[in-house]
Amino acid sequence: MTGTGISASLRLTSVLLVAAAAMAGCSNDGKGTPAWTAGASPSASASQAPTANPTETAVPGTGTAEATPSGAETPGVGATASAWKVFNDPGKTVSFELPQEWITQSLPPVDGSLPGALKIEVKDSKGAYLATLQTGLPAAAPVDCAAAAAKPYVVVSSVPVELPHADGEGTIPPRVVFRVIQGYKFFGSFGITNMVGGTDGKACSLQNVVRGPAGKGNYSFGDLTALKAFATDEKVAPAKSFDTLDQAAKYVNEGSEFANVQRMLMSLKIHN
Secondary structure, eight states, X not given: OOHHHHHHHHHHHHHHHHHHHHHHTOOTTOOSOOOOSSSOOTTOSSOOOOOOXXXXXXXXXXXXXXXXXXXXOXXXXXXXXXXXXXXXXXXXXXXXXXXXXXXXXXXXXXXXXXXXXXXXXXXXXXXXXEEEEEEEEOOOOOOOOOGGGOEEEEEEEEEEOOOOOOOSTTEEEEEEEEEEEESSSEEEEEEEEEEOOOBTTEESOEEOOBOOSTTTOEEEEESOSEEOOOOTTSOOTTSEEESSHHHHHHHHHHOHHHHHHHHHHHTOEEOO
16 A cells, blocks of 8 residues: 555544544433533633534624623634623523624524524624524424435534423434535534434434424524535535545634634523
8 A cells, every 4th residue: 555545544544533432422311511622611721522422312783792701711723712702682582602703693584483583693703604593493394315315424523512402203412513424525514403313324414403392493503404415516605515524523623613613502592
């Protein structure tokens, strides 16, 4: 085998070993202390290894944003922002933390949403889209997925989070996840979910949606409400695309963007 072949093989082996270790460390009950898979929280000095569950058995000023104390850490690779604020919608129904310089914008809820539903878009300081919080979503129709159409997927990061939700068939305890599905490239997406992704490590669509309590509708917080393997003529953004799984792992474990996004998603509170 050539030196290039050996190097590629070692990289793939490393990614698979990291993924296997993460999957083995999953908590089935969805409880416990959140683990920052990239960077550290203001109260932590070092990141912890990710957990995963392979089976998954620009109009600022909308609402209010108040500054919150933070640690003295300096932003860098894998580190979270040094200054944060708290967003509250006008009705005080939801809140979440976000970096001080990020922007929130209110948009009309999707058709079919429940009364009082919200749609809040989050952008970075330069106006680049990051994620959307949606509440009061209508129930999603079951995904028709023929075995031949299902694509392999990997749970790169999966961290339990306390959120109101409905239990039942096809659900898991809520988690903040980053998952990658394989097509002509590896497509990645982050969000909150309590819905099973697929069977035998394959799926047609991975839902970034939490099935809400009775009468409250579903809700989502992520870059997409559903991730799929895109065709070559389809727009991929805001999903991420990677040439290798190693690139996806580096985005999660070494990048400041995901560290900030993960903290923001994990800070979400649903107040009623």
